[in-house]
Amino acid sequence: MSDQTNNNILDEVTKGEYKFGFYTDIENDLAPRGLTEDTIRFISAKKEEPEWMLEFRLKAFRHWQTLEEPEWAHLHHPPIDFQDIIYFAAPKKKPQLSSLDEVDPELLDTFDKLGISLDEQKRLAGVAVDAVIDSVSVKTTFQDTLAKHGIIFCSFSEAVKNHPELVKKYMGTVVPYTDNYYAALNSAVFSDGSFCYIPKGVRSPLELSTYFRINAANTGQFERTLIVAEEGGYVSYMEGCTAPMRDENQLHAAIVEIITMDDAEVKYSTVQNWYPGDKQGKGGVYNFVTKRGLCKGNRSKISWTQVETGSSITWKYPSCVLMGDNSIGEFYSVAVTNNFQQADTGSKMIHLGKNTRSTIISKGISAGKSNNSYRGLVKIMPGAINSRNFSQCDSLLLGDQCGAHTFPYIDTRNQSSIVEHEATTSKISEDQLFYCNQRGIDTEKAIGLIVNGYAKEVLNKLPMEFAVEAQKLLSITLEGSVG
Amino acid sequence: MLLNIKNLTVAIEGKEIIKGLNLQVNKGEVHAIMGPNGTGKSTLAAAITGREGYEVTEGEIWYKDQNIIEMDADERANLGIFLSFQYPVEIPGVSMTNFMRTAINAQREYRGLPPMPAGEFLKLMEEKKKLVDIHSKLTNRSVNEGFSGGEKKKNEIFQMALLEPTLAILDETDSGLDIDALRTVAKGVNELRSEENAFVVITHYQRLLEYIVPDFVHVMYDGKIVKSGSKNLALELEDKGYEWLKEHSLA
Numbered sequence: 001m002s003d004q005t006n007n008n009i010l011d012e013v014t015k016g017e018y019k020f021g022f023y024t025d026i027e028n029d030l031a032p033r034g035l036t037e038d039t040i041r042f043i044s045a046k047k048e049e050p051e052w053m054l055e056f057r058l059k060a061f062r063h064w065q066t067l068e069e070p071e072w073a074h075l076h077h078p079p080i081d082f083q084d085i086i087y088f089a090a091p092k093k094k095p096q097l098s099s100l101d102e103v104d105p106e107l108l109d110t111f112d113k114l115g116i117s118l119d120e121q122k123r124l125a126g127v128a129v130d131a132v133i134d135s136v137s138v139k140t141t142f143q144d145t146l147a148k149h150g151i152i153f154c155s156f157s158e159a160v161k162n163h164p165e166l167v168k169k170y171m172g173t174v175v176p177y178t179d180n181y182y183a184a185l186n187s188a189v190f191s192d193g194s195f196c197y198i199p200k201g202v203r204s205p206l207e208l209s210t211y212f213r214i215n216a217a218n219t220g221q222f223e224r225t226l227i228v229a230e231e232g233g234y235v236s237y238m239e240g241c242t243a244p245m246r247d248e249n250q251l252h253a254a255i256v257e258i259i260t261m262d263d264a265e266v267k268y269s270t271v272q273n274w275y276p277g278d279k280q281g282k283g284g285v286y287n288f289v290t291k292r293g294l295c296k297g298n299r300s301k302i303s304w305t306q307v308e309t310g311s312s313i314t315w316k317y318p319s320c321v322l323m324g325d326n327s328i329g330e331f332y333s334v335a336v337t338n339n340f341q342q343a344d345t346g347s348k349m350i351h352l353g354k355n356t357r358s359t360i361i362s363k364g365i366s367a368g369k370s371n372n373s374y375r376g377l378v379k380i381m382p383g384a385i386n387s388r389n390f391s392q393c394d395s396l397l398l399g400d401q402c403g404a405h406t407f408p409y410i411d412t413r414n415q416s417s418i419v420e421h422e423a424t425t426s427k428i429s430e431d432q433l434f435y436c437n438q439r440g441i442d443t444e445k446a447i448g449l450i451v452n453g454y455a456k457e458v459l460n461k462l463p464m465e466f467a468v469e470a471q472k473l474l475s476i477t478l479e480g481s482v483g
Numbered sequence: 484m485l486l487n488i489k490n491l492t493v494a495i496e497g498k499e500i501i502k503g504l505n506l507q508v509n510k511g512e513v514h515a516i517m518g519p520n521g522t523g524k525s526t527l528a529a530a531i532t533g534r535e536g537y538e539v540t541e542g543e544i545w546y547k548d549q550n551i552i553e554m555d556a557d558e559r560a561n562l563g564i565f566l567s568f569q570y571p572v573e574i575p576g577v578s579m580t581n582f583m584r585t586a587i588n589a590q591r592e593y594r595g596l597p598p599m600p601a602g603e604f605l606k607l608m609e610e611k612k613k614l615v616d617i618h619s620k621l622t623n624r625s626v627n628e629g630f631s632g633g634e635k636k637k638n639e640i641f642q643m644a645l646l647e648p649t650l651a652i653l654d655e656t657d658s659g660l661d662i663d664a665l666r667t668v669a670k671g672v673n674e675l676r677s678e679e680n681a682f683v684v685i686t687h688y689q690r691l692l693e694y695i696v697p698d699f700v701h702v703m704y705d706g707k708i709v710k711s712g713s714k715n716l717a718l719e720l721e722d723k724g725y726e727w728l729k730e731h732s733l734a
Contacts, residue, residue, distance in 0.1 A: 045519050059559070388645065435572040437556035439586035439642065440593065449585060453576025 021038035030219075031088035036063065040188055043088045047157055050164065058365035060187030063446065067181045072317055073344040074373040074405055077249075077286065086253055089219040117158075129311035142206060151235075151483045152197040153208055156224050159195035165198055170228055174294045174321070180314075182253040182288040186222045190255070193455055198233035198264070205465055206232070209238040220251040229264035231297065234323070249312060250275075262297030262324065269462050274310035281340025281369075284312025291318035295353075299378040303330035304347065305461045312341055319348035322356035322384070329358040334455040337370035337402070338440040346376035346393075346407075351384035351417070360391040363455050366402035375403040378419055380412040387417040395425045396454055398447070438461045484545070484680050486531075493523070493530045500526040502706035503542070511678040512707055515692055515717060516685045518703035519725045524685045526725060527703075529656045531683075532566045533559045544698055548651065556612035561593035561595030567639040569655045575625040580640070581606065582626045583645055583733070590646065611644040613673040633664035637720030640671040647675075652683045657691035689721040697727050 031042050040061055044054040064354035069080070152163060154322050161168050177187035194210040212223060229235060239256075252274060258266050268291075277284025289309075293302035304318035320329025349358035358378065366372040378389045395404035407422050427449050435447035452459065452471050459467055485509040493501040501523045508514055516524055529537045531544060543550045551559055570693055574582065577581035588598040600606075608622060615637045627635050636656055652670070657665055672682065672695050684695055692714060693702070700716040701708045710716065721729065727731065 243637055390607065429572070430535065431572045432574055434556060435568065435574070436582075436586075438532055438560050438568075439582075439646065440555045440560040440590040441586055442555075442589065445589065449577055449582070450574060453574055456576035 002122045007213055016170065020263075021370055029088075030086050030091045031191045033086050034083040035061075035085070035087060039087055039368055043189060043191060045090075045162075046088060046090070049160060052164075052168065052211055053160055056172070056177070057188050060184050061189075063178055064184035064188055066180070067184060073314070073375070074371065074407070075313055075315060075342050077313055077342075078249065080249075080286065082185075085217045087222070088191055090191075090431040112456070133388060133481070135221050140466070146204070146206065146208075149205060150199040151202060152195065154195055156190075156193040156195050159226070163195070163197070164230065167195070168215040168224070170257070170259055171224075171226055174259060174292045174319065175255050175290050180290060183194055183255055183290045186253045186255045186290070188223045189220075190224040193225045195225070196227045196289075198227075198229040198235050201228040201232040203233070204231075207236045207238060209240070211240045215338060217277050220253065223254050224254075225254070225256040225289075227259070227268070228265050228302075229258075229260045231261045231263060233261070233264045234266075237269070239268070239270045239271070249264050249277075249286055250466050251286050251288070251381075252289070252311075256289070256318075256418040258300055258302055259292035260293070260295050260300035260327075263299045264297060265301040265303075266293065267303045267463075268293070268318070270304075270306040270308075271462075272306065272308045272310050272314070275312075276310050276341050277312035277338050277339065279368075279460055281312070284341070285310065286313045287311035287315065288313075289316040291316060292348075293319070293329070293330060294320065294321045295356075297327070297354070298324040299326045299330040300324050303328075303331075303332070303461070305332045305458065306334070306456075307458070307462070308333065308343060308344075309346060311343075313343050314341075314343040316345050316349055319350070320358060321350045321352065322358065322387075323352045324356075325353040326355045327353055327358070331358075331360045332458040332461045333362045334365070334458045335362070335374065336365040336371055336451075337367070337372045338455060339368040339370060341342040341368075341370045343371070344373045344375055346374045347381070348377040351378075351380040351387040354383070354385050354387070356384055356387045358387075358389045359394070360389070362391075362393045362395070363458055364395045364404055365398065365451055365454070366395070366404050367398035369401045371403040371405070373407060375409075377409040378412070379409075380414060380419065382419045384412055385416045387414075389417075391421045393418075393421075393423045393452070395423075397425065435460065484508070486683075487543075487545040488531075489543045489545070491527075491530065491544065491563075492540045493526055494538045494540050495526070495536060496634065499540070500706055501530065504703075504707055506592055506708060508681050508683060509620070510681055511530070511677065512680045512699065513684060513694075513695065513697045515685060515697035515700045516703055516708075517689075517700060517715075517717060517720060518728075519549050520687075522708065523706045524703055525654055525704065528566055528652045528683075528685060530557055531652060532561075557589070558593075563649035564715050565643050565646055565651045566638075567643060567651065567653040567656050571627045571630075571635040571639055573628045575628055577626050578624055579622040579624060583622075583642065583702050586642075587645060607645065611641060613626065614674060615641045616667050621652065632659040636660055636668055637664065637671075640668050644671060644675060647680075649680050650683070651675075651680065654683065654685045655687065657686055657688065658691045666694060689717040694715045699702065702728055 031039055037058060040057050044057060104116045124379060175183050177184050196208055198204060227237060258268060260266055274285035274287055295302055302320050306318065308314055318331060322329050329349050335341050335343045335345050346362060347360050360376055364372040364374055374393045376391060378391060380387050391408065393406050397404055404425055408421055410419055412419055430448065432450055433443060433446050436449060437443060460472060484507055487531050488506040491504045492499060518524055526537060530539060533554055544552050571698045584604055590597060604667055621634060627638060630638060633642060656668055660668065684697060697714050700712055700714055702710040702720060
């Protein structure tokens with residue numbers, strides 16, 4: 001296709017607008033700007049936390065102060081002024097709610113606008129939601145239904161209050177606060193998030209879901225999610241996120257920890273749609289996330305599925321530590337970058353147990369002037385005999401001003417294991433577009449169709465409720481962007 | 484008149500391929516366009532359907548009383564112009580069903596109609612599959628992916644049957660087909676022929692025209708139509724070869 005044609009189509013297709021960019025005027029309780037031990041004491045006090053929690057935060061903070069921001073990722077951004085961020089913002093009306101009537105109507109309205117009804121009567125059957133706005137969880141639905149099965153699904157703050165023994169036992173065991181710069185920061189200032197505990201032998205009858213929304217200005221969001229599935233437990237967990245359109249960058253640094261015991265399985269799906277910034281690259285969320293699962297038990301399984309369309313910068317590597325024999329780790333990812341977005345994302349599969357298996361399927365789609373990198377590590381330790389990994393990293397380029405990069409790291413320390421890596425790079429061809437056009441399908445729809453086809457393998461892994469949303473999102477993100 | 488091409492000149496990257504071509508097609512007619520390789524037959528099809536990169540430097544293409552040369556390809560398709568591709572394109576991960584449903588609904592939207600209900604669409608698919616003897620498993624596969632040459636061509640006719648165009652251009656639909664597939668394709672086309680539509684059949688060989696009998700045969704050479712006649716012209720051409728044509732065009 002000629003460059004001219006390419007560019008025209010590109011211009012047209014990148015006109016898509018971010019649809020969740022509104023801001024809700026809610027009275028907020030804010031922490032003073034900046035980060036000191038006082039900020040941490042402030043957050044901890046606001047949350048009426050026990051002493052051990054404050055101690056954990058302070059230890060993390062002191063460690064964070066000794067660290068330098070990592071620079072190895074294929075990302076470029078001006079230095080982040082960590083003293084210019086508000087680390088805690090909570091809607092003033094206290095979210096200690098027994099019924100929906102007590103929720104600020106503005107908040108309910110916000111979630112309605114996002115297409116997430118917190119009214120259990122109106123909810124899609126089969127999905128329980130924990131809604132987190134800025135620094136606090138607003139409402140968790142279907143808690144009673146889940147409790148009947150012994151499942152705990154609540155905000156992280158509630159878990160600290162009501163299930164301290166579980167939080168103490170598992171928090172930081174998969175992602176210790178010493179893990180990396182952003183993990184240390186999160187451990188110091190994290191405000192809320194979701195907690196989920198699946199007891200022995202229980203398969204959750206509902207899909208669980210957390211919906212994150214950044215609303216307040218100049219605020220960072222630092223949530224923490226912890227999921228524990230005891231022996232034979234199963235849960236499918238979904239996470240969605242959006243933010244208002246703002247000119248300044250906002251920081252989001254989260255931690256997700258998953259632990260599965262013998263024969264347990266957790267499926268974790270993400271549709272990440274933080275505000276990506278405007279077409280000139282102004283504003284947008286910096287998304288620095290540490291997600292890791294520990295397959296602790298034999299025959300346990302953790303699967304990550306992510307559709308990443310938002311954020312001006314994405315830095316995340318959902319990983320699996322395959323400790324139990326015969327355990328399985330999976331990572332399915334579609335990452336789309338447009339305009340000036342940058343993504344450095346991938347996975348780590350650490351094989352420790354015997355006969356462990358892992359799969360990585362990564363589909364990168366780059367448009368505009370964006371940069372999209374896959375970074376992955378497959379590490380097979382001496383004891384992980386007869387282990388297997390299969391990795392496939394595909395990149396699709398739309399236009400000639402974007403970049404796609406692949407950084408695979410493979411480290412195999414025994415003779416009996418097999419590691420396979422496949423990679424492809426392709427473009428949407430002018431032939432494909434014309435073929436669609438000739439059948440009456442306009443270029444924008446054609447790109448949506450082709451991109452969804454390209455990502456199908458991953459989209460198929462998403463729960464039904466999410467798959468449709470993800471498909472639409474892919475098309476919208478690339479509206480106005482291809483060649 | 485359905486299609487009226489006047490003094491058309493088409494260039495690709497500045498190089499003239501079609502050099503002052505005239506063609507008139509009425510509803511209810513089948514026109515065959517023959518000629519040796521590289522004379523601009525496929526370029527003509529691309530120009531009529533509005534492919535990017537095929538620049539109309541002179542002349543006009545009138546279709547249903549409007550000059551369409553400025554129109555985008557998808558709009559022309561929505562006005563009822565269909566091209567059966569010489570080399571159908573693969574679209575991985577997009578099922579035939581999804582593809583055709585998107586196409587039909589795009590065309591319906593253009594005409595101000597609501598999307599076709601799923602049930603009705605599936606019924607329509609079943610009906611049209613029989614027409615070209617296409618396998619059910621084929622429509623569940625990704626568009627043209629892993630199709631044999633013959634399957635791809637049948638699939639083009641299948642799409643044509645679903646979209647019911649007013650003007651269908653068949654670009655070397657016979658190339659690479661064995662005799663059975665050729666018969667199936669021709670049968671499909673013949674069943675779709677009516678007083679309300681027209682076909683332009685581009686082919687090298689007279690063979691296809693035994694099955695799809697044209698009302699007119701045009702011979703292209705060096706970017707122009709150098710001779711037009713009845714179906715007998717195809718036979719004459721087959722008999723005398725394209726060398727005869729060369730002399731003819733120089734005369």
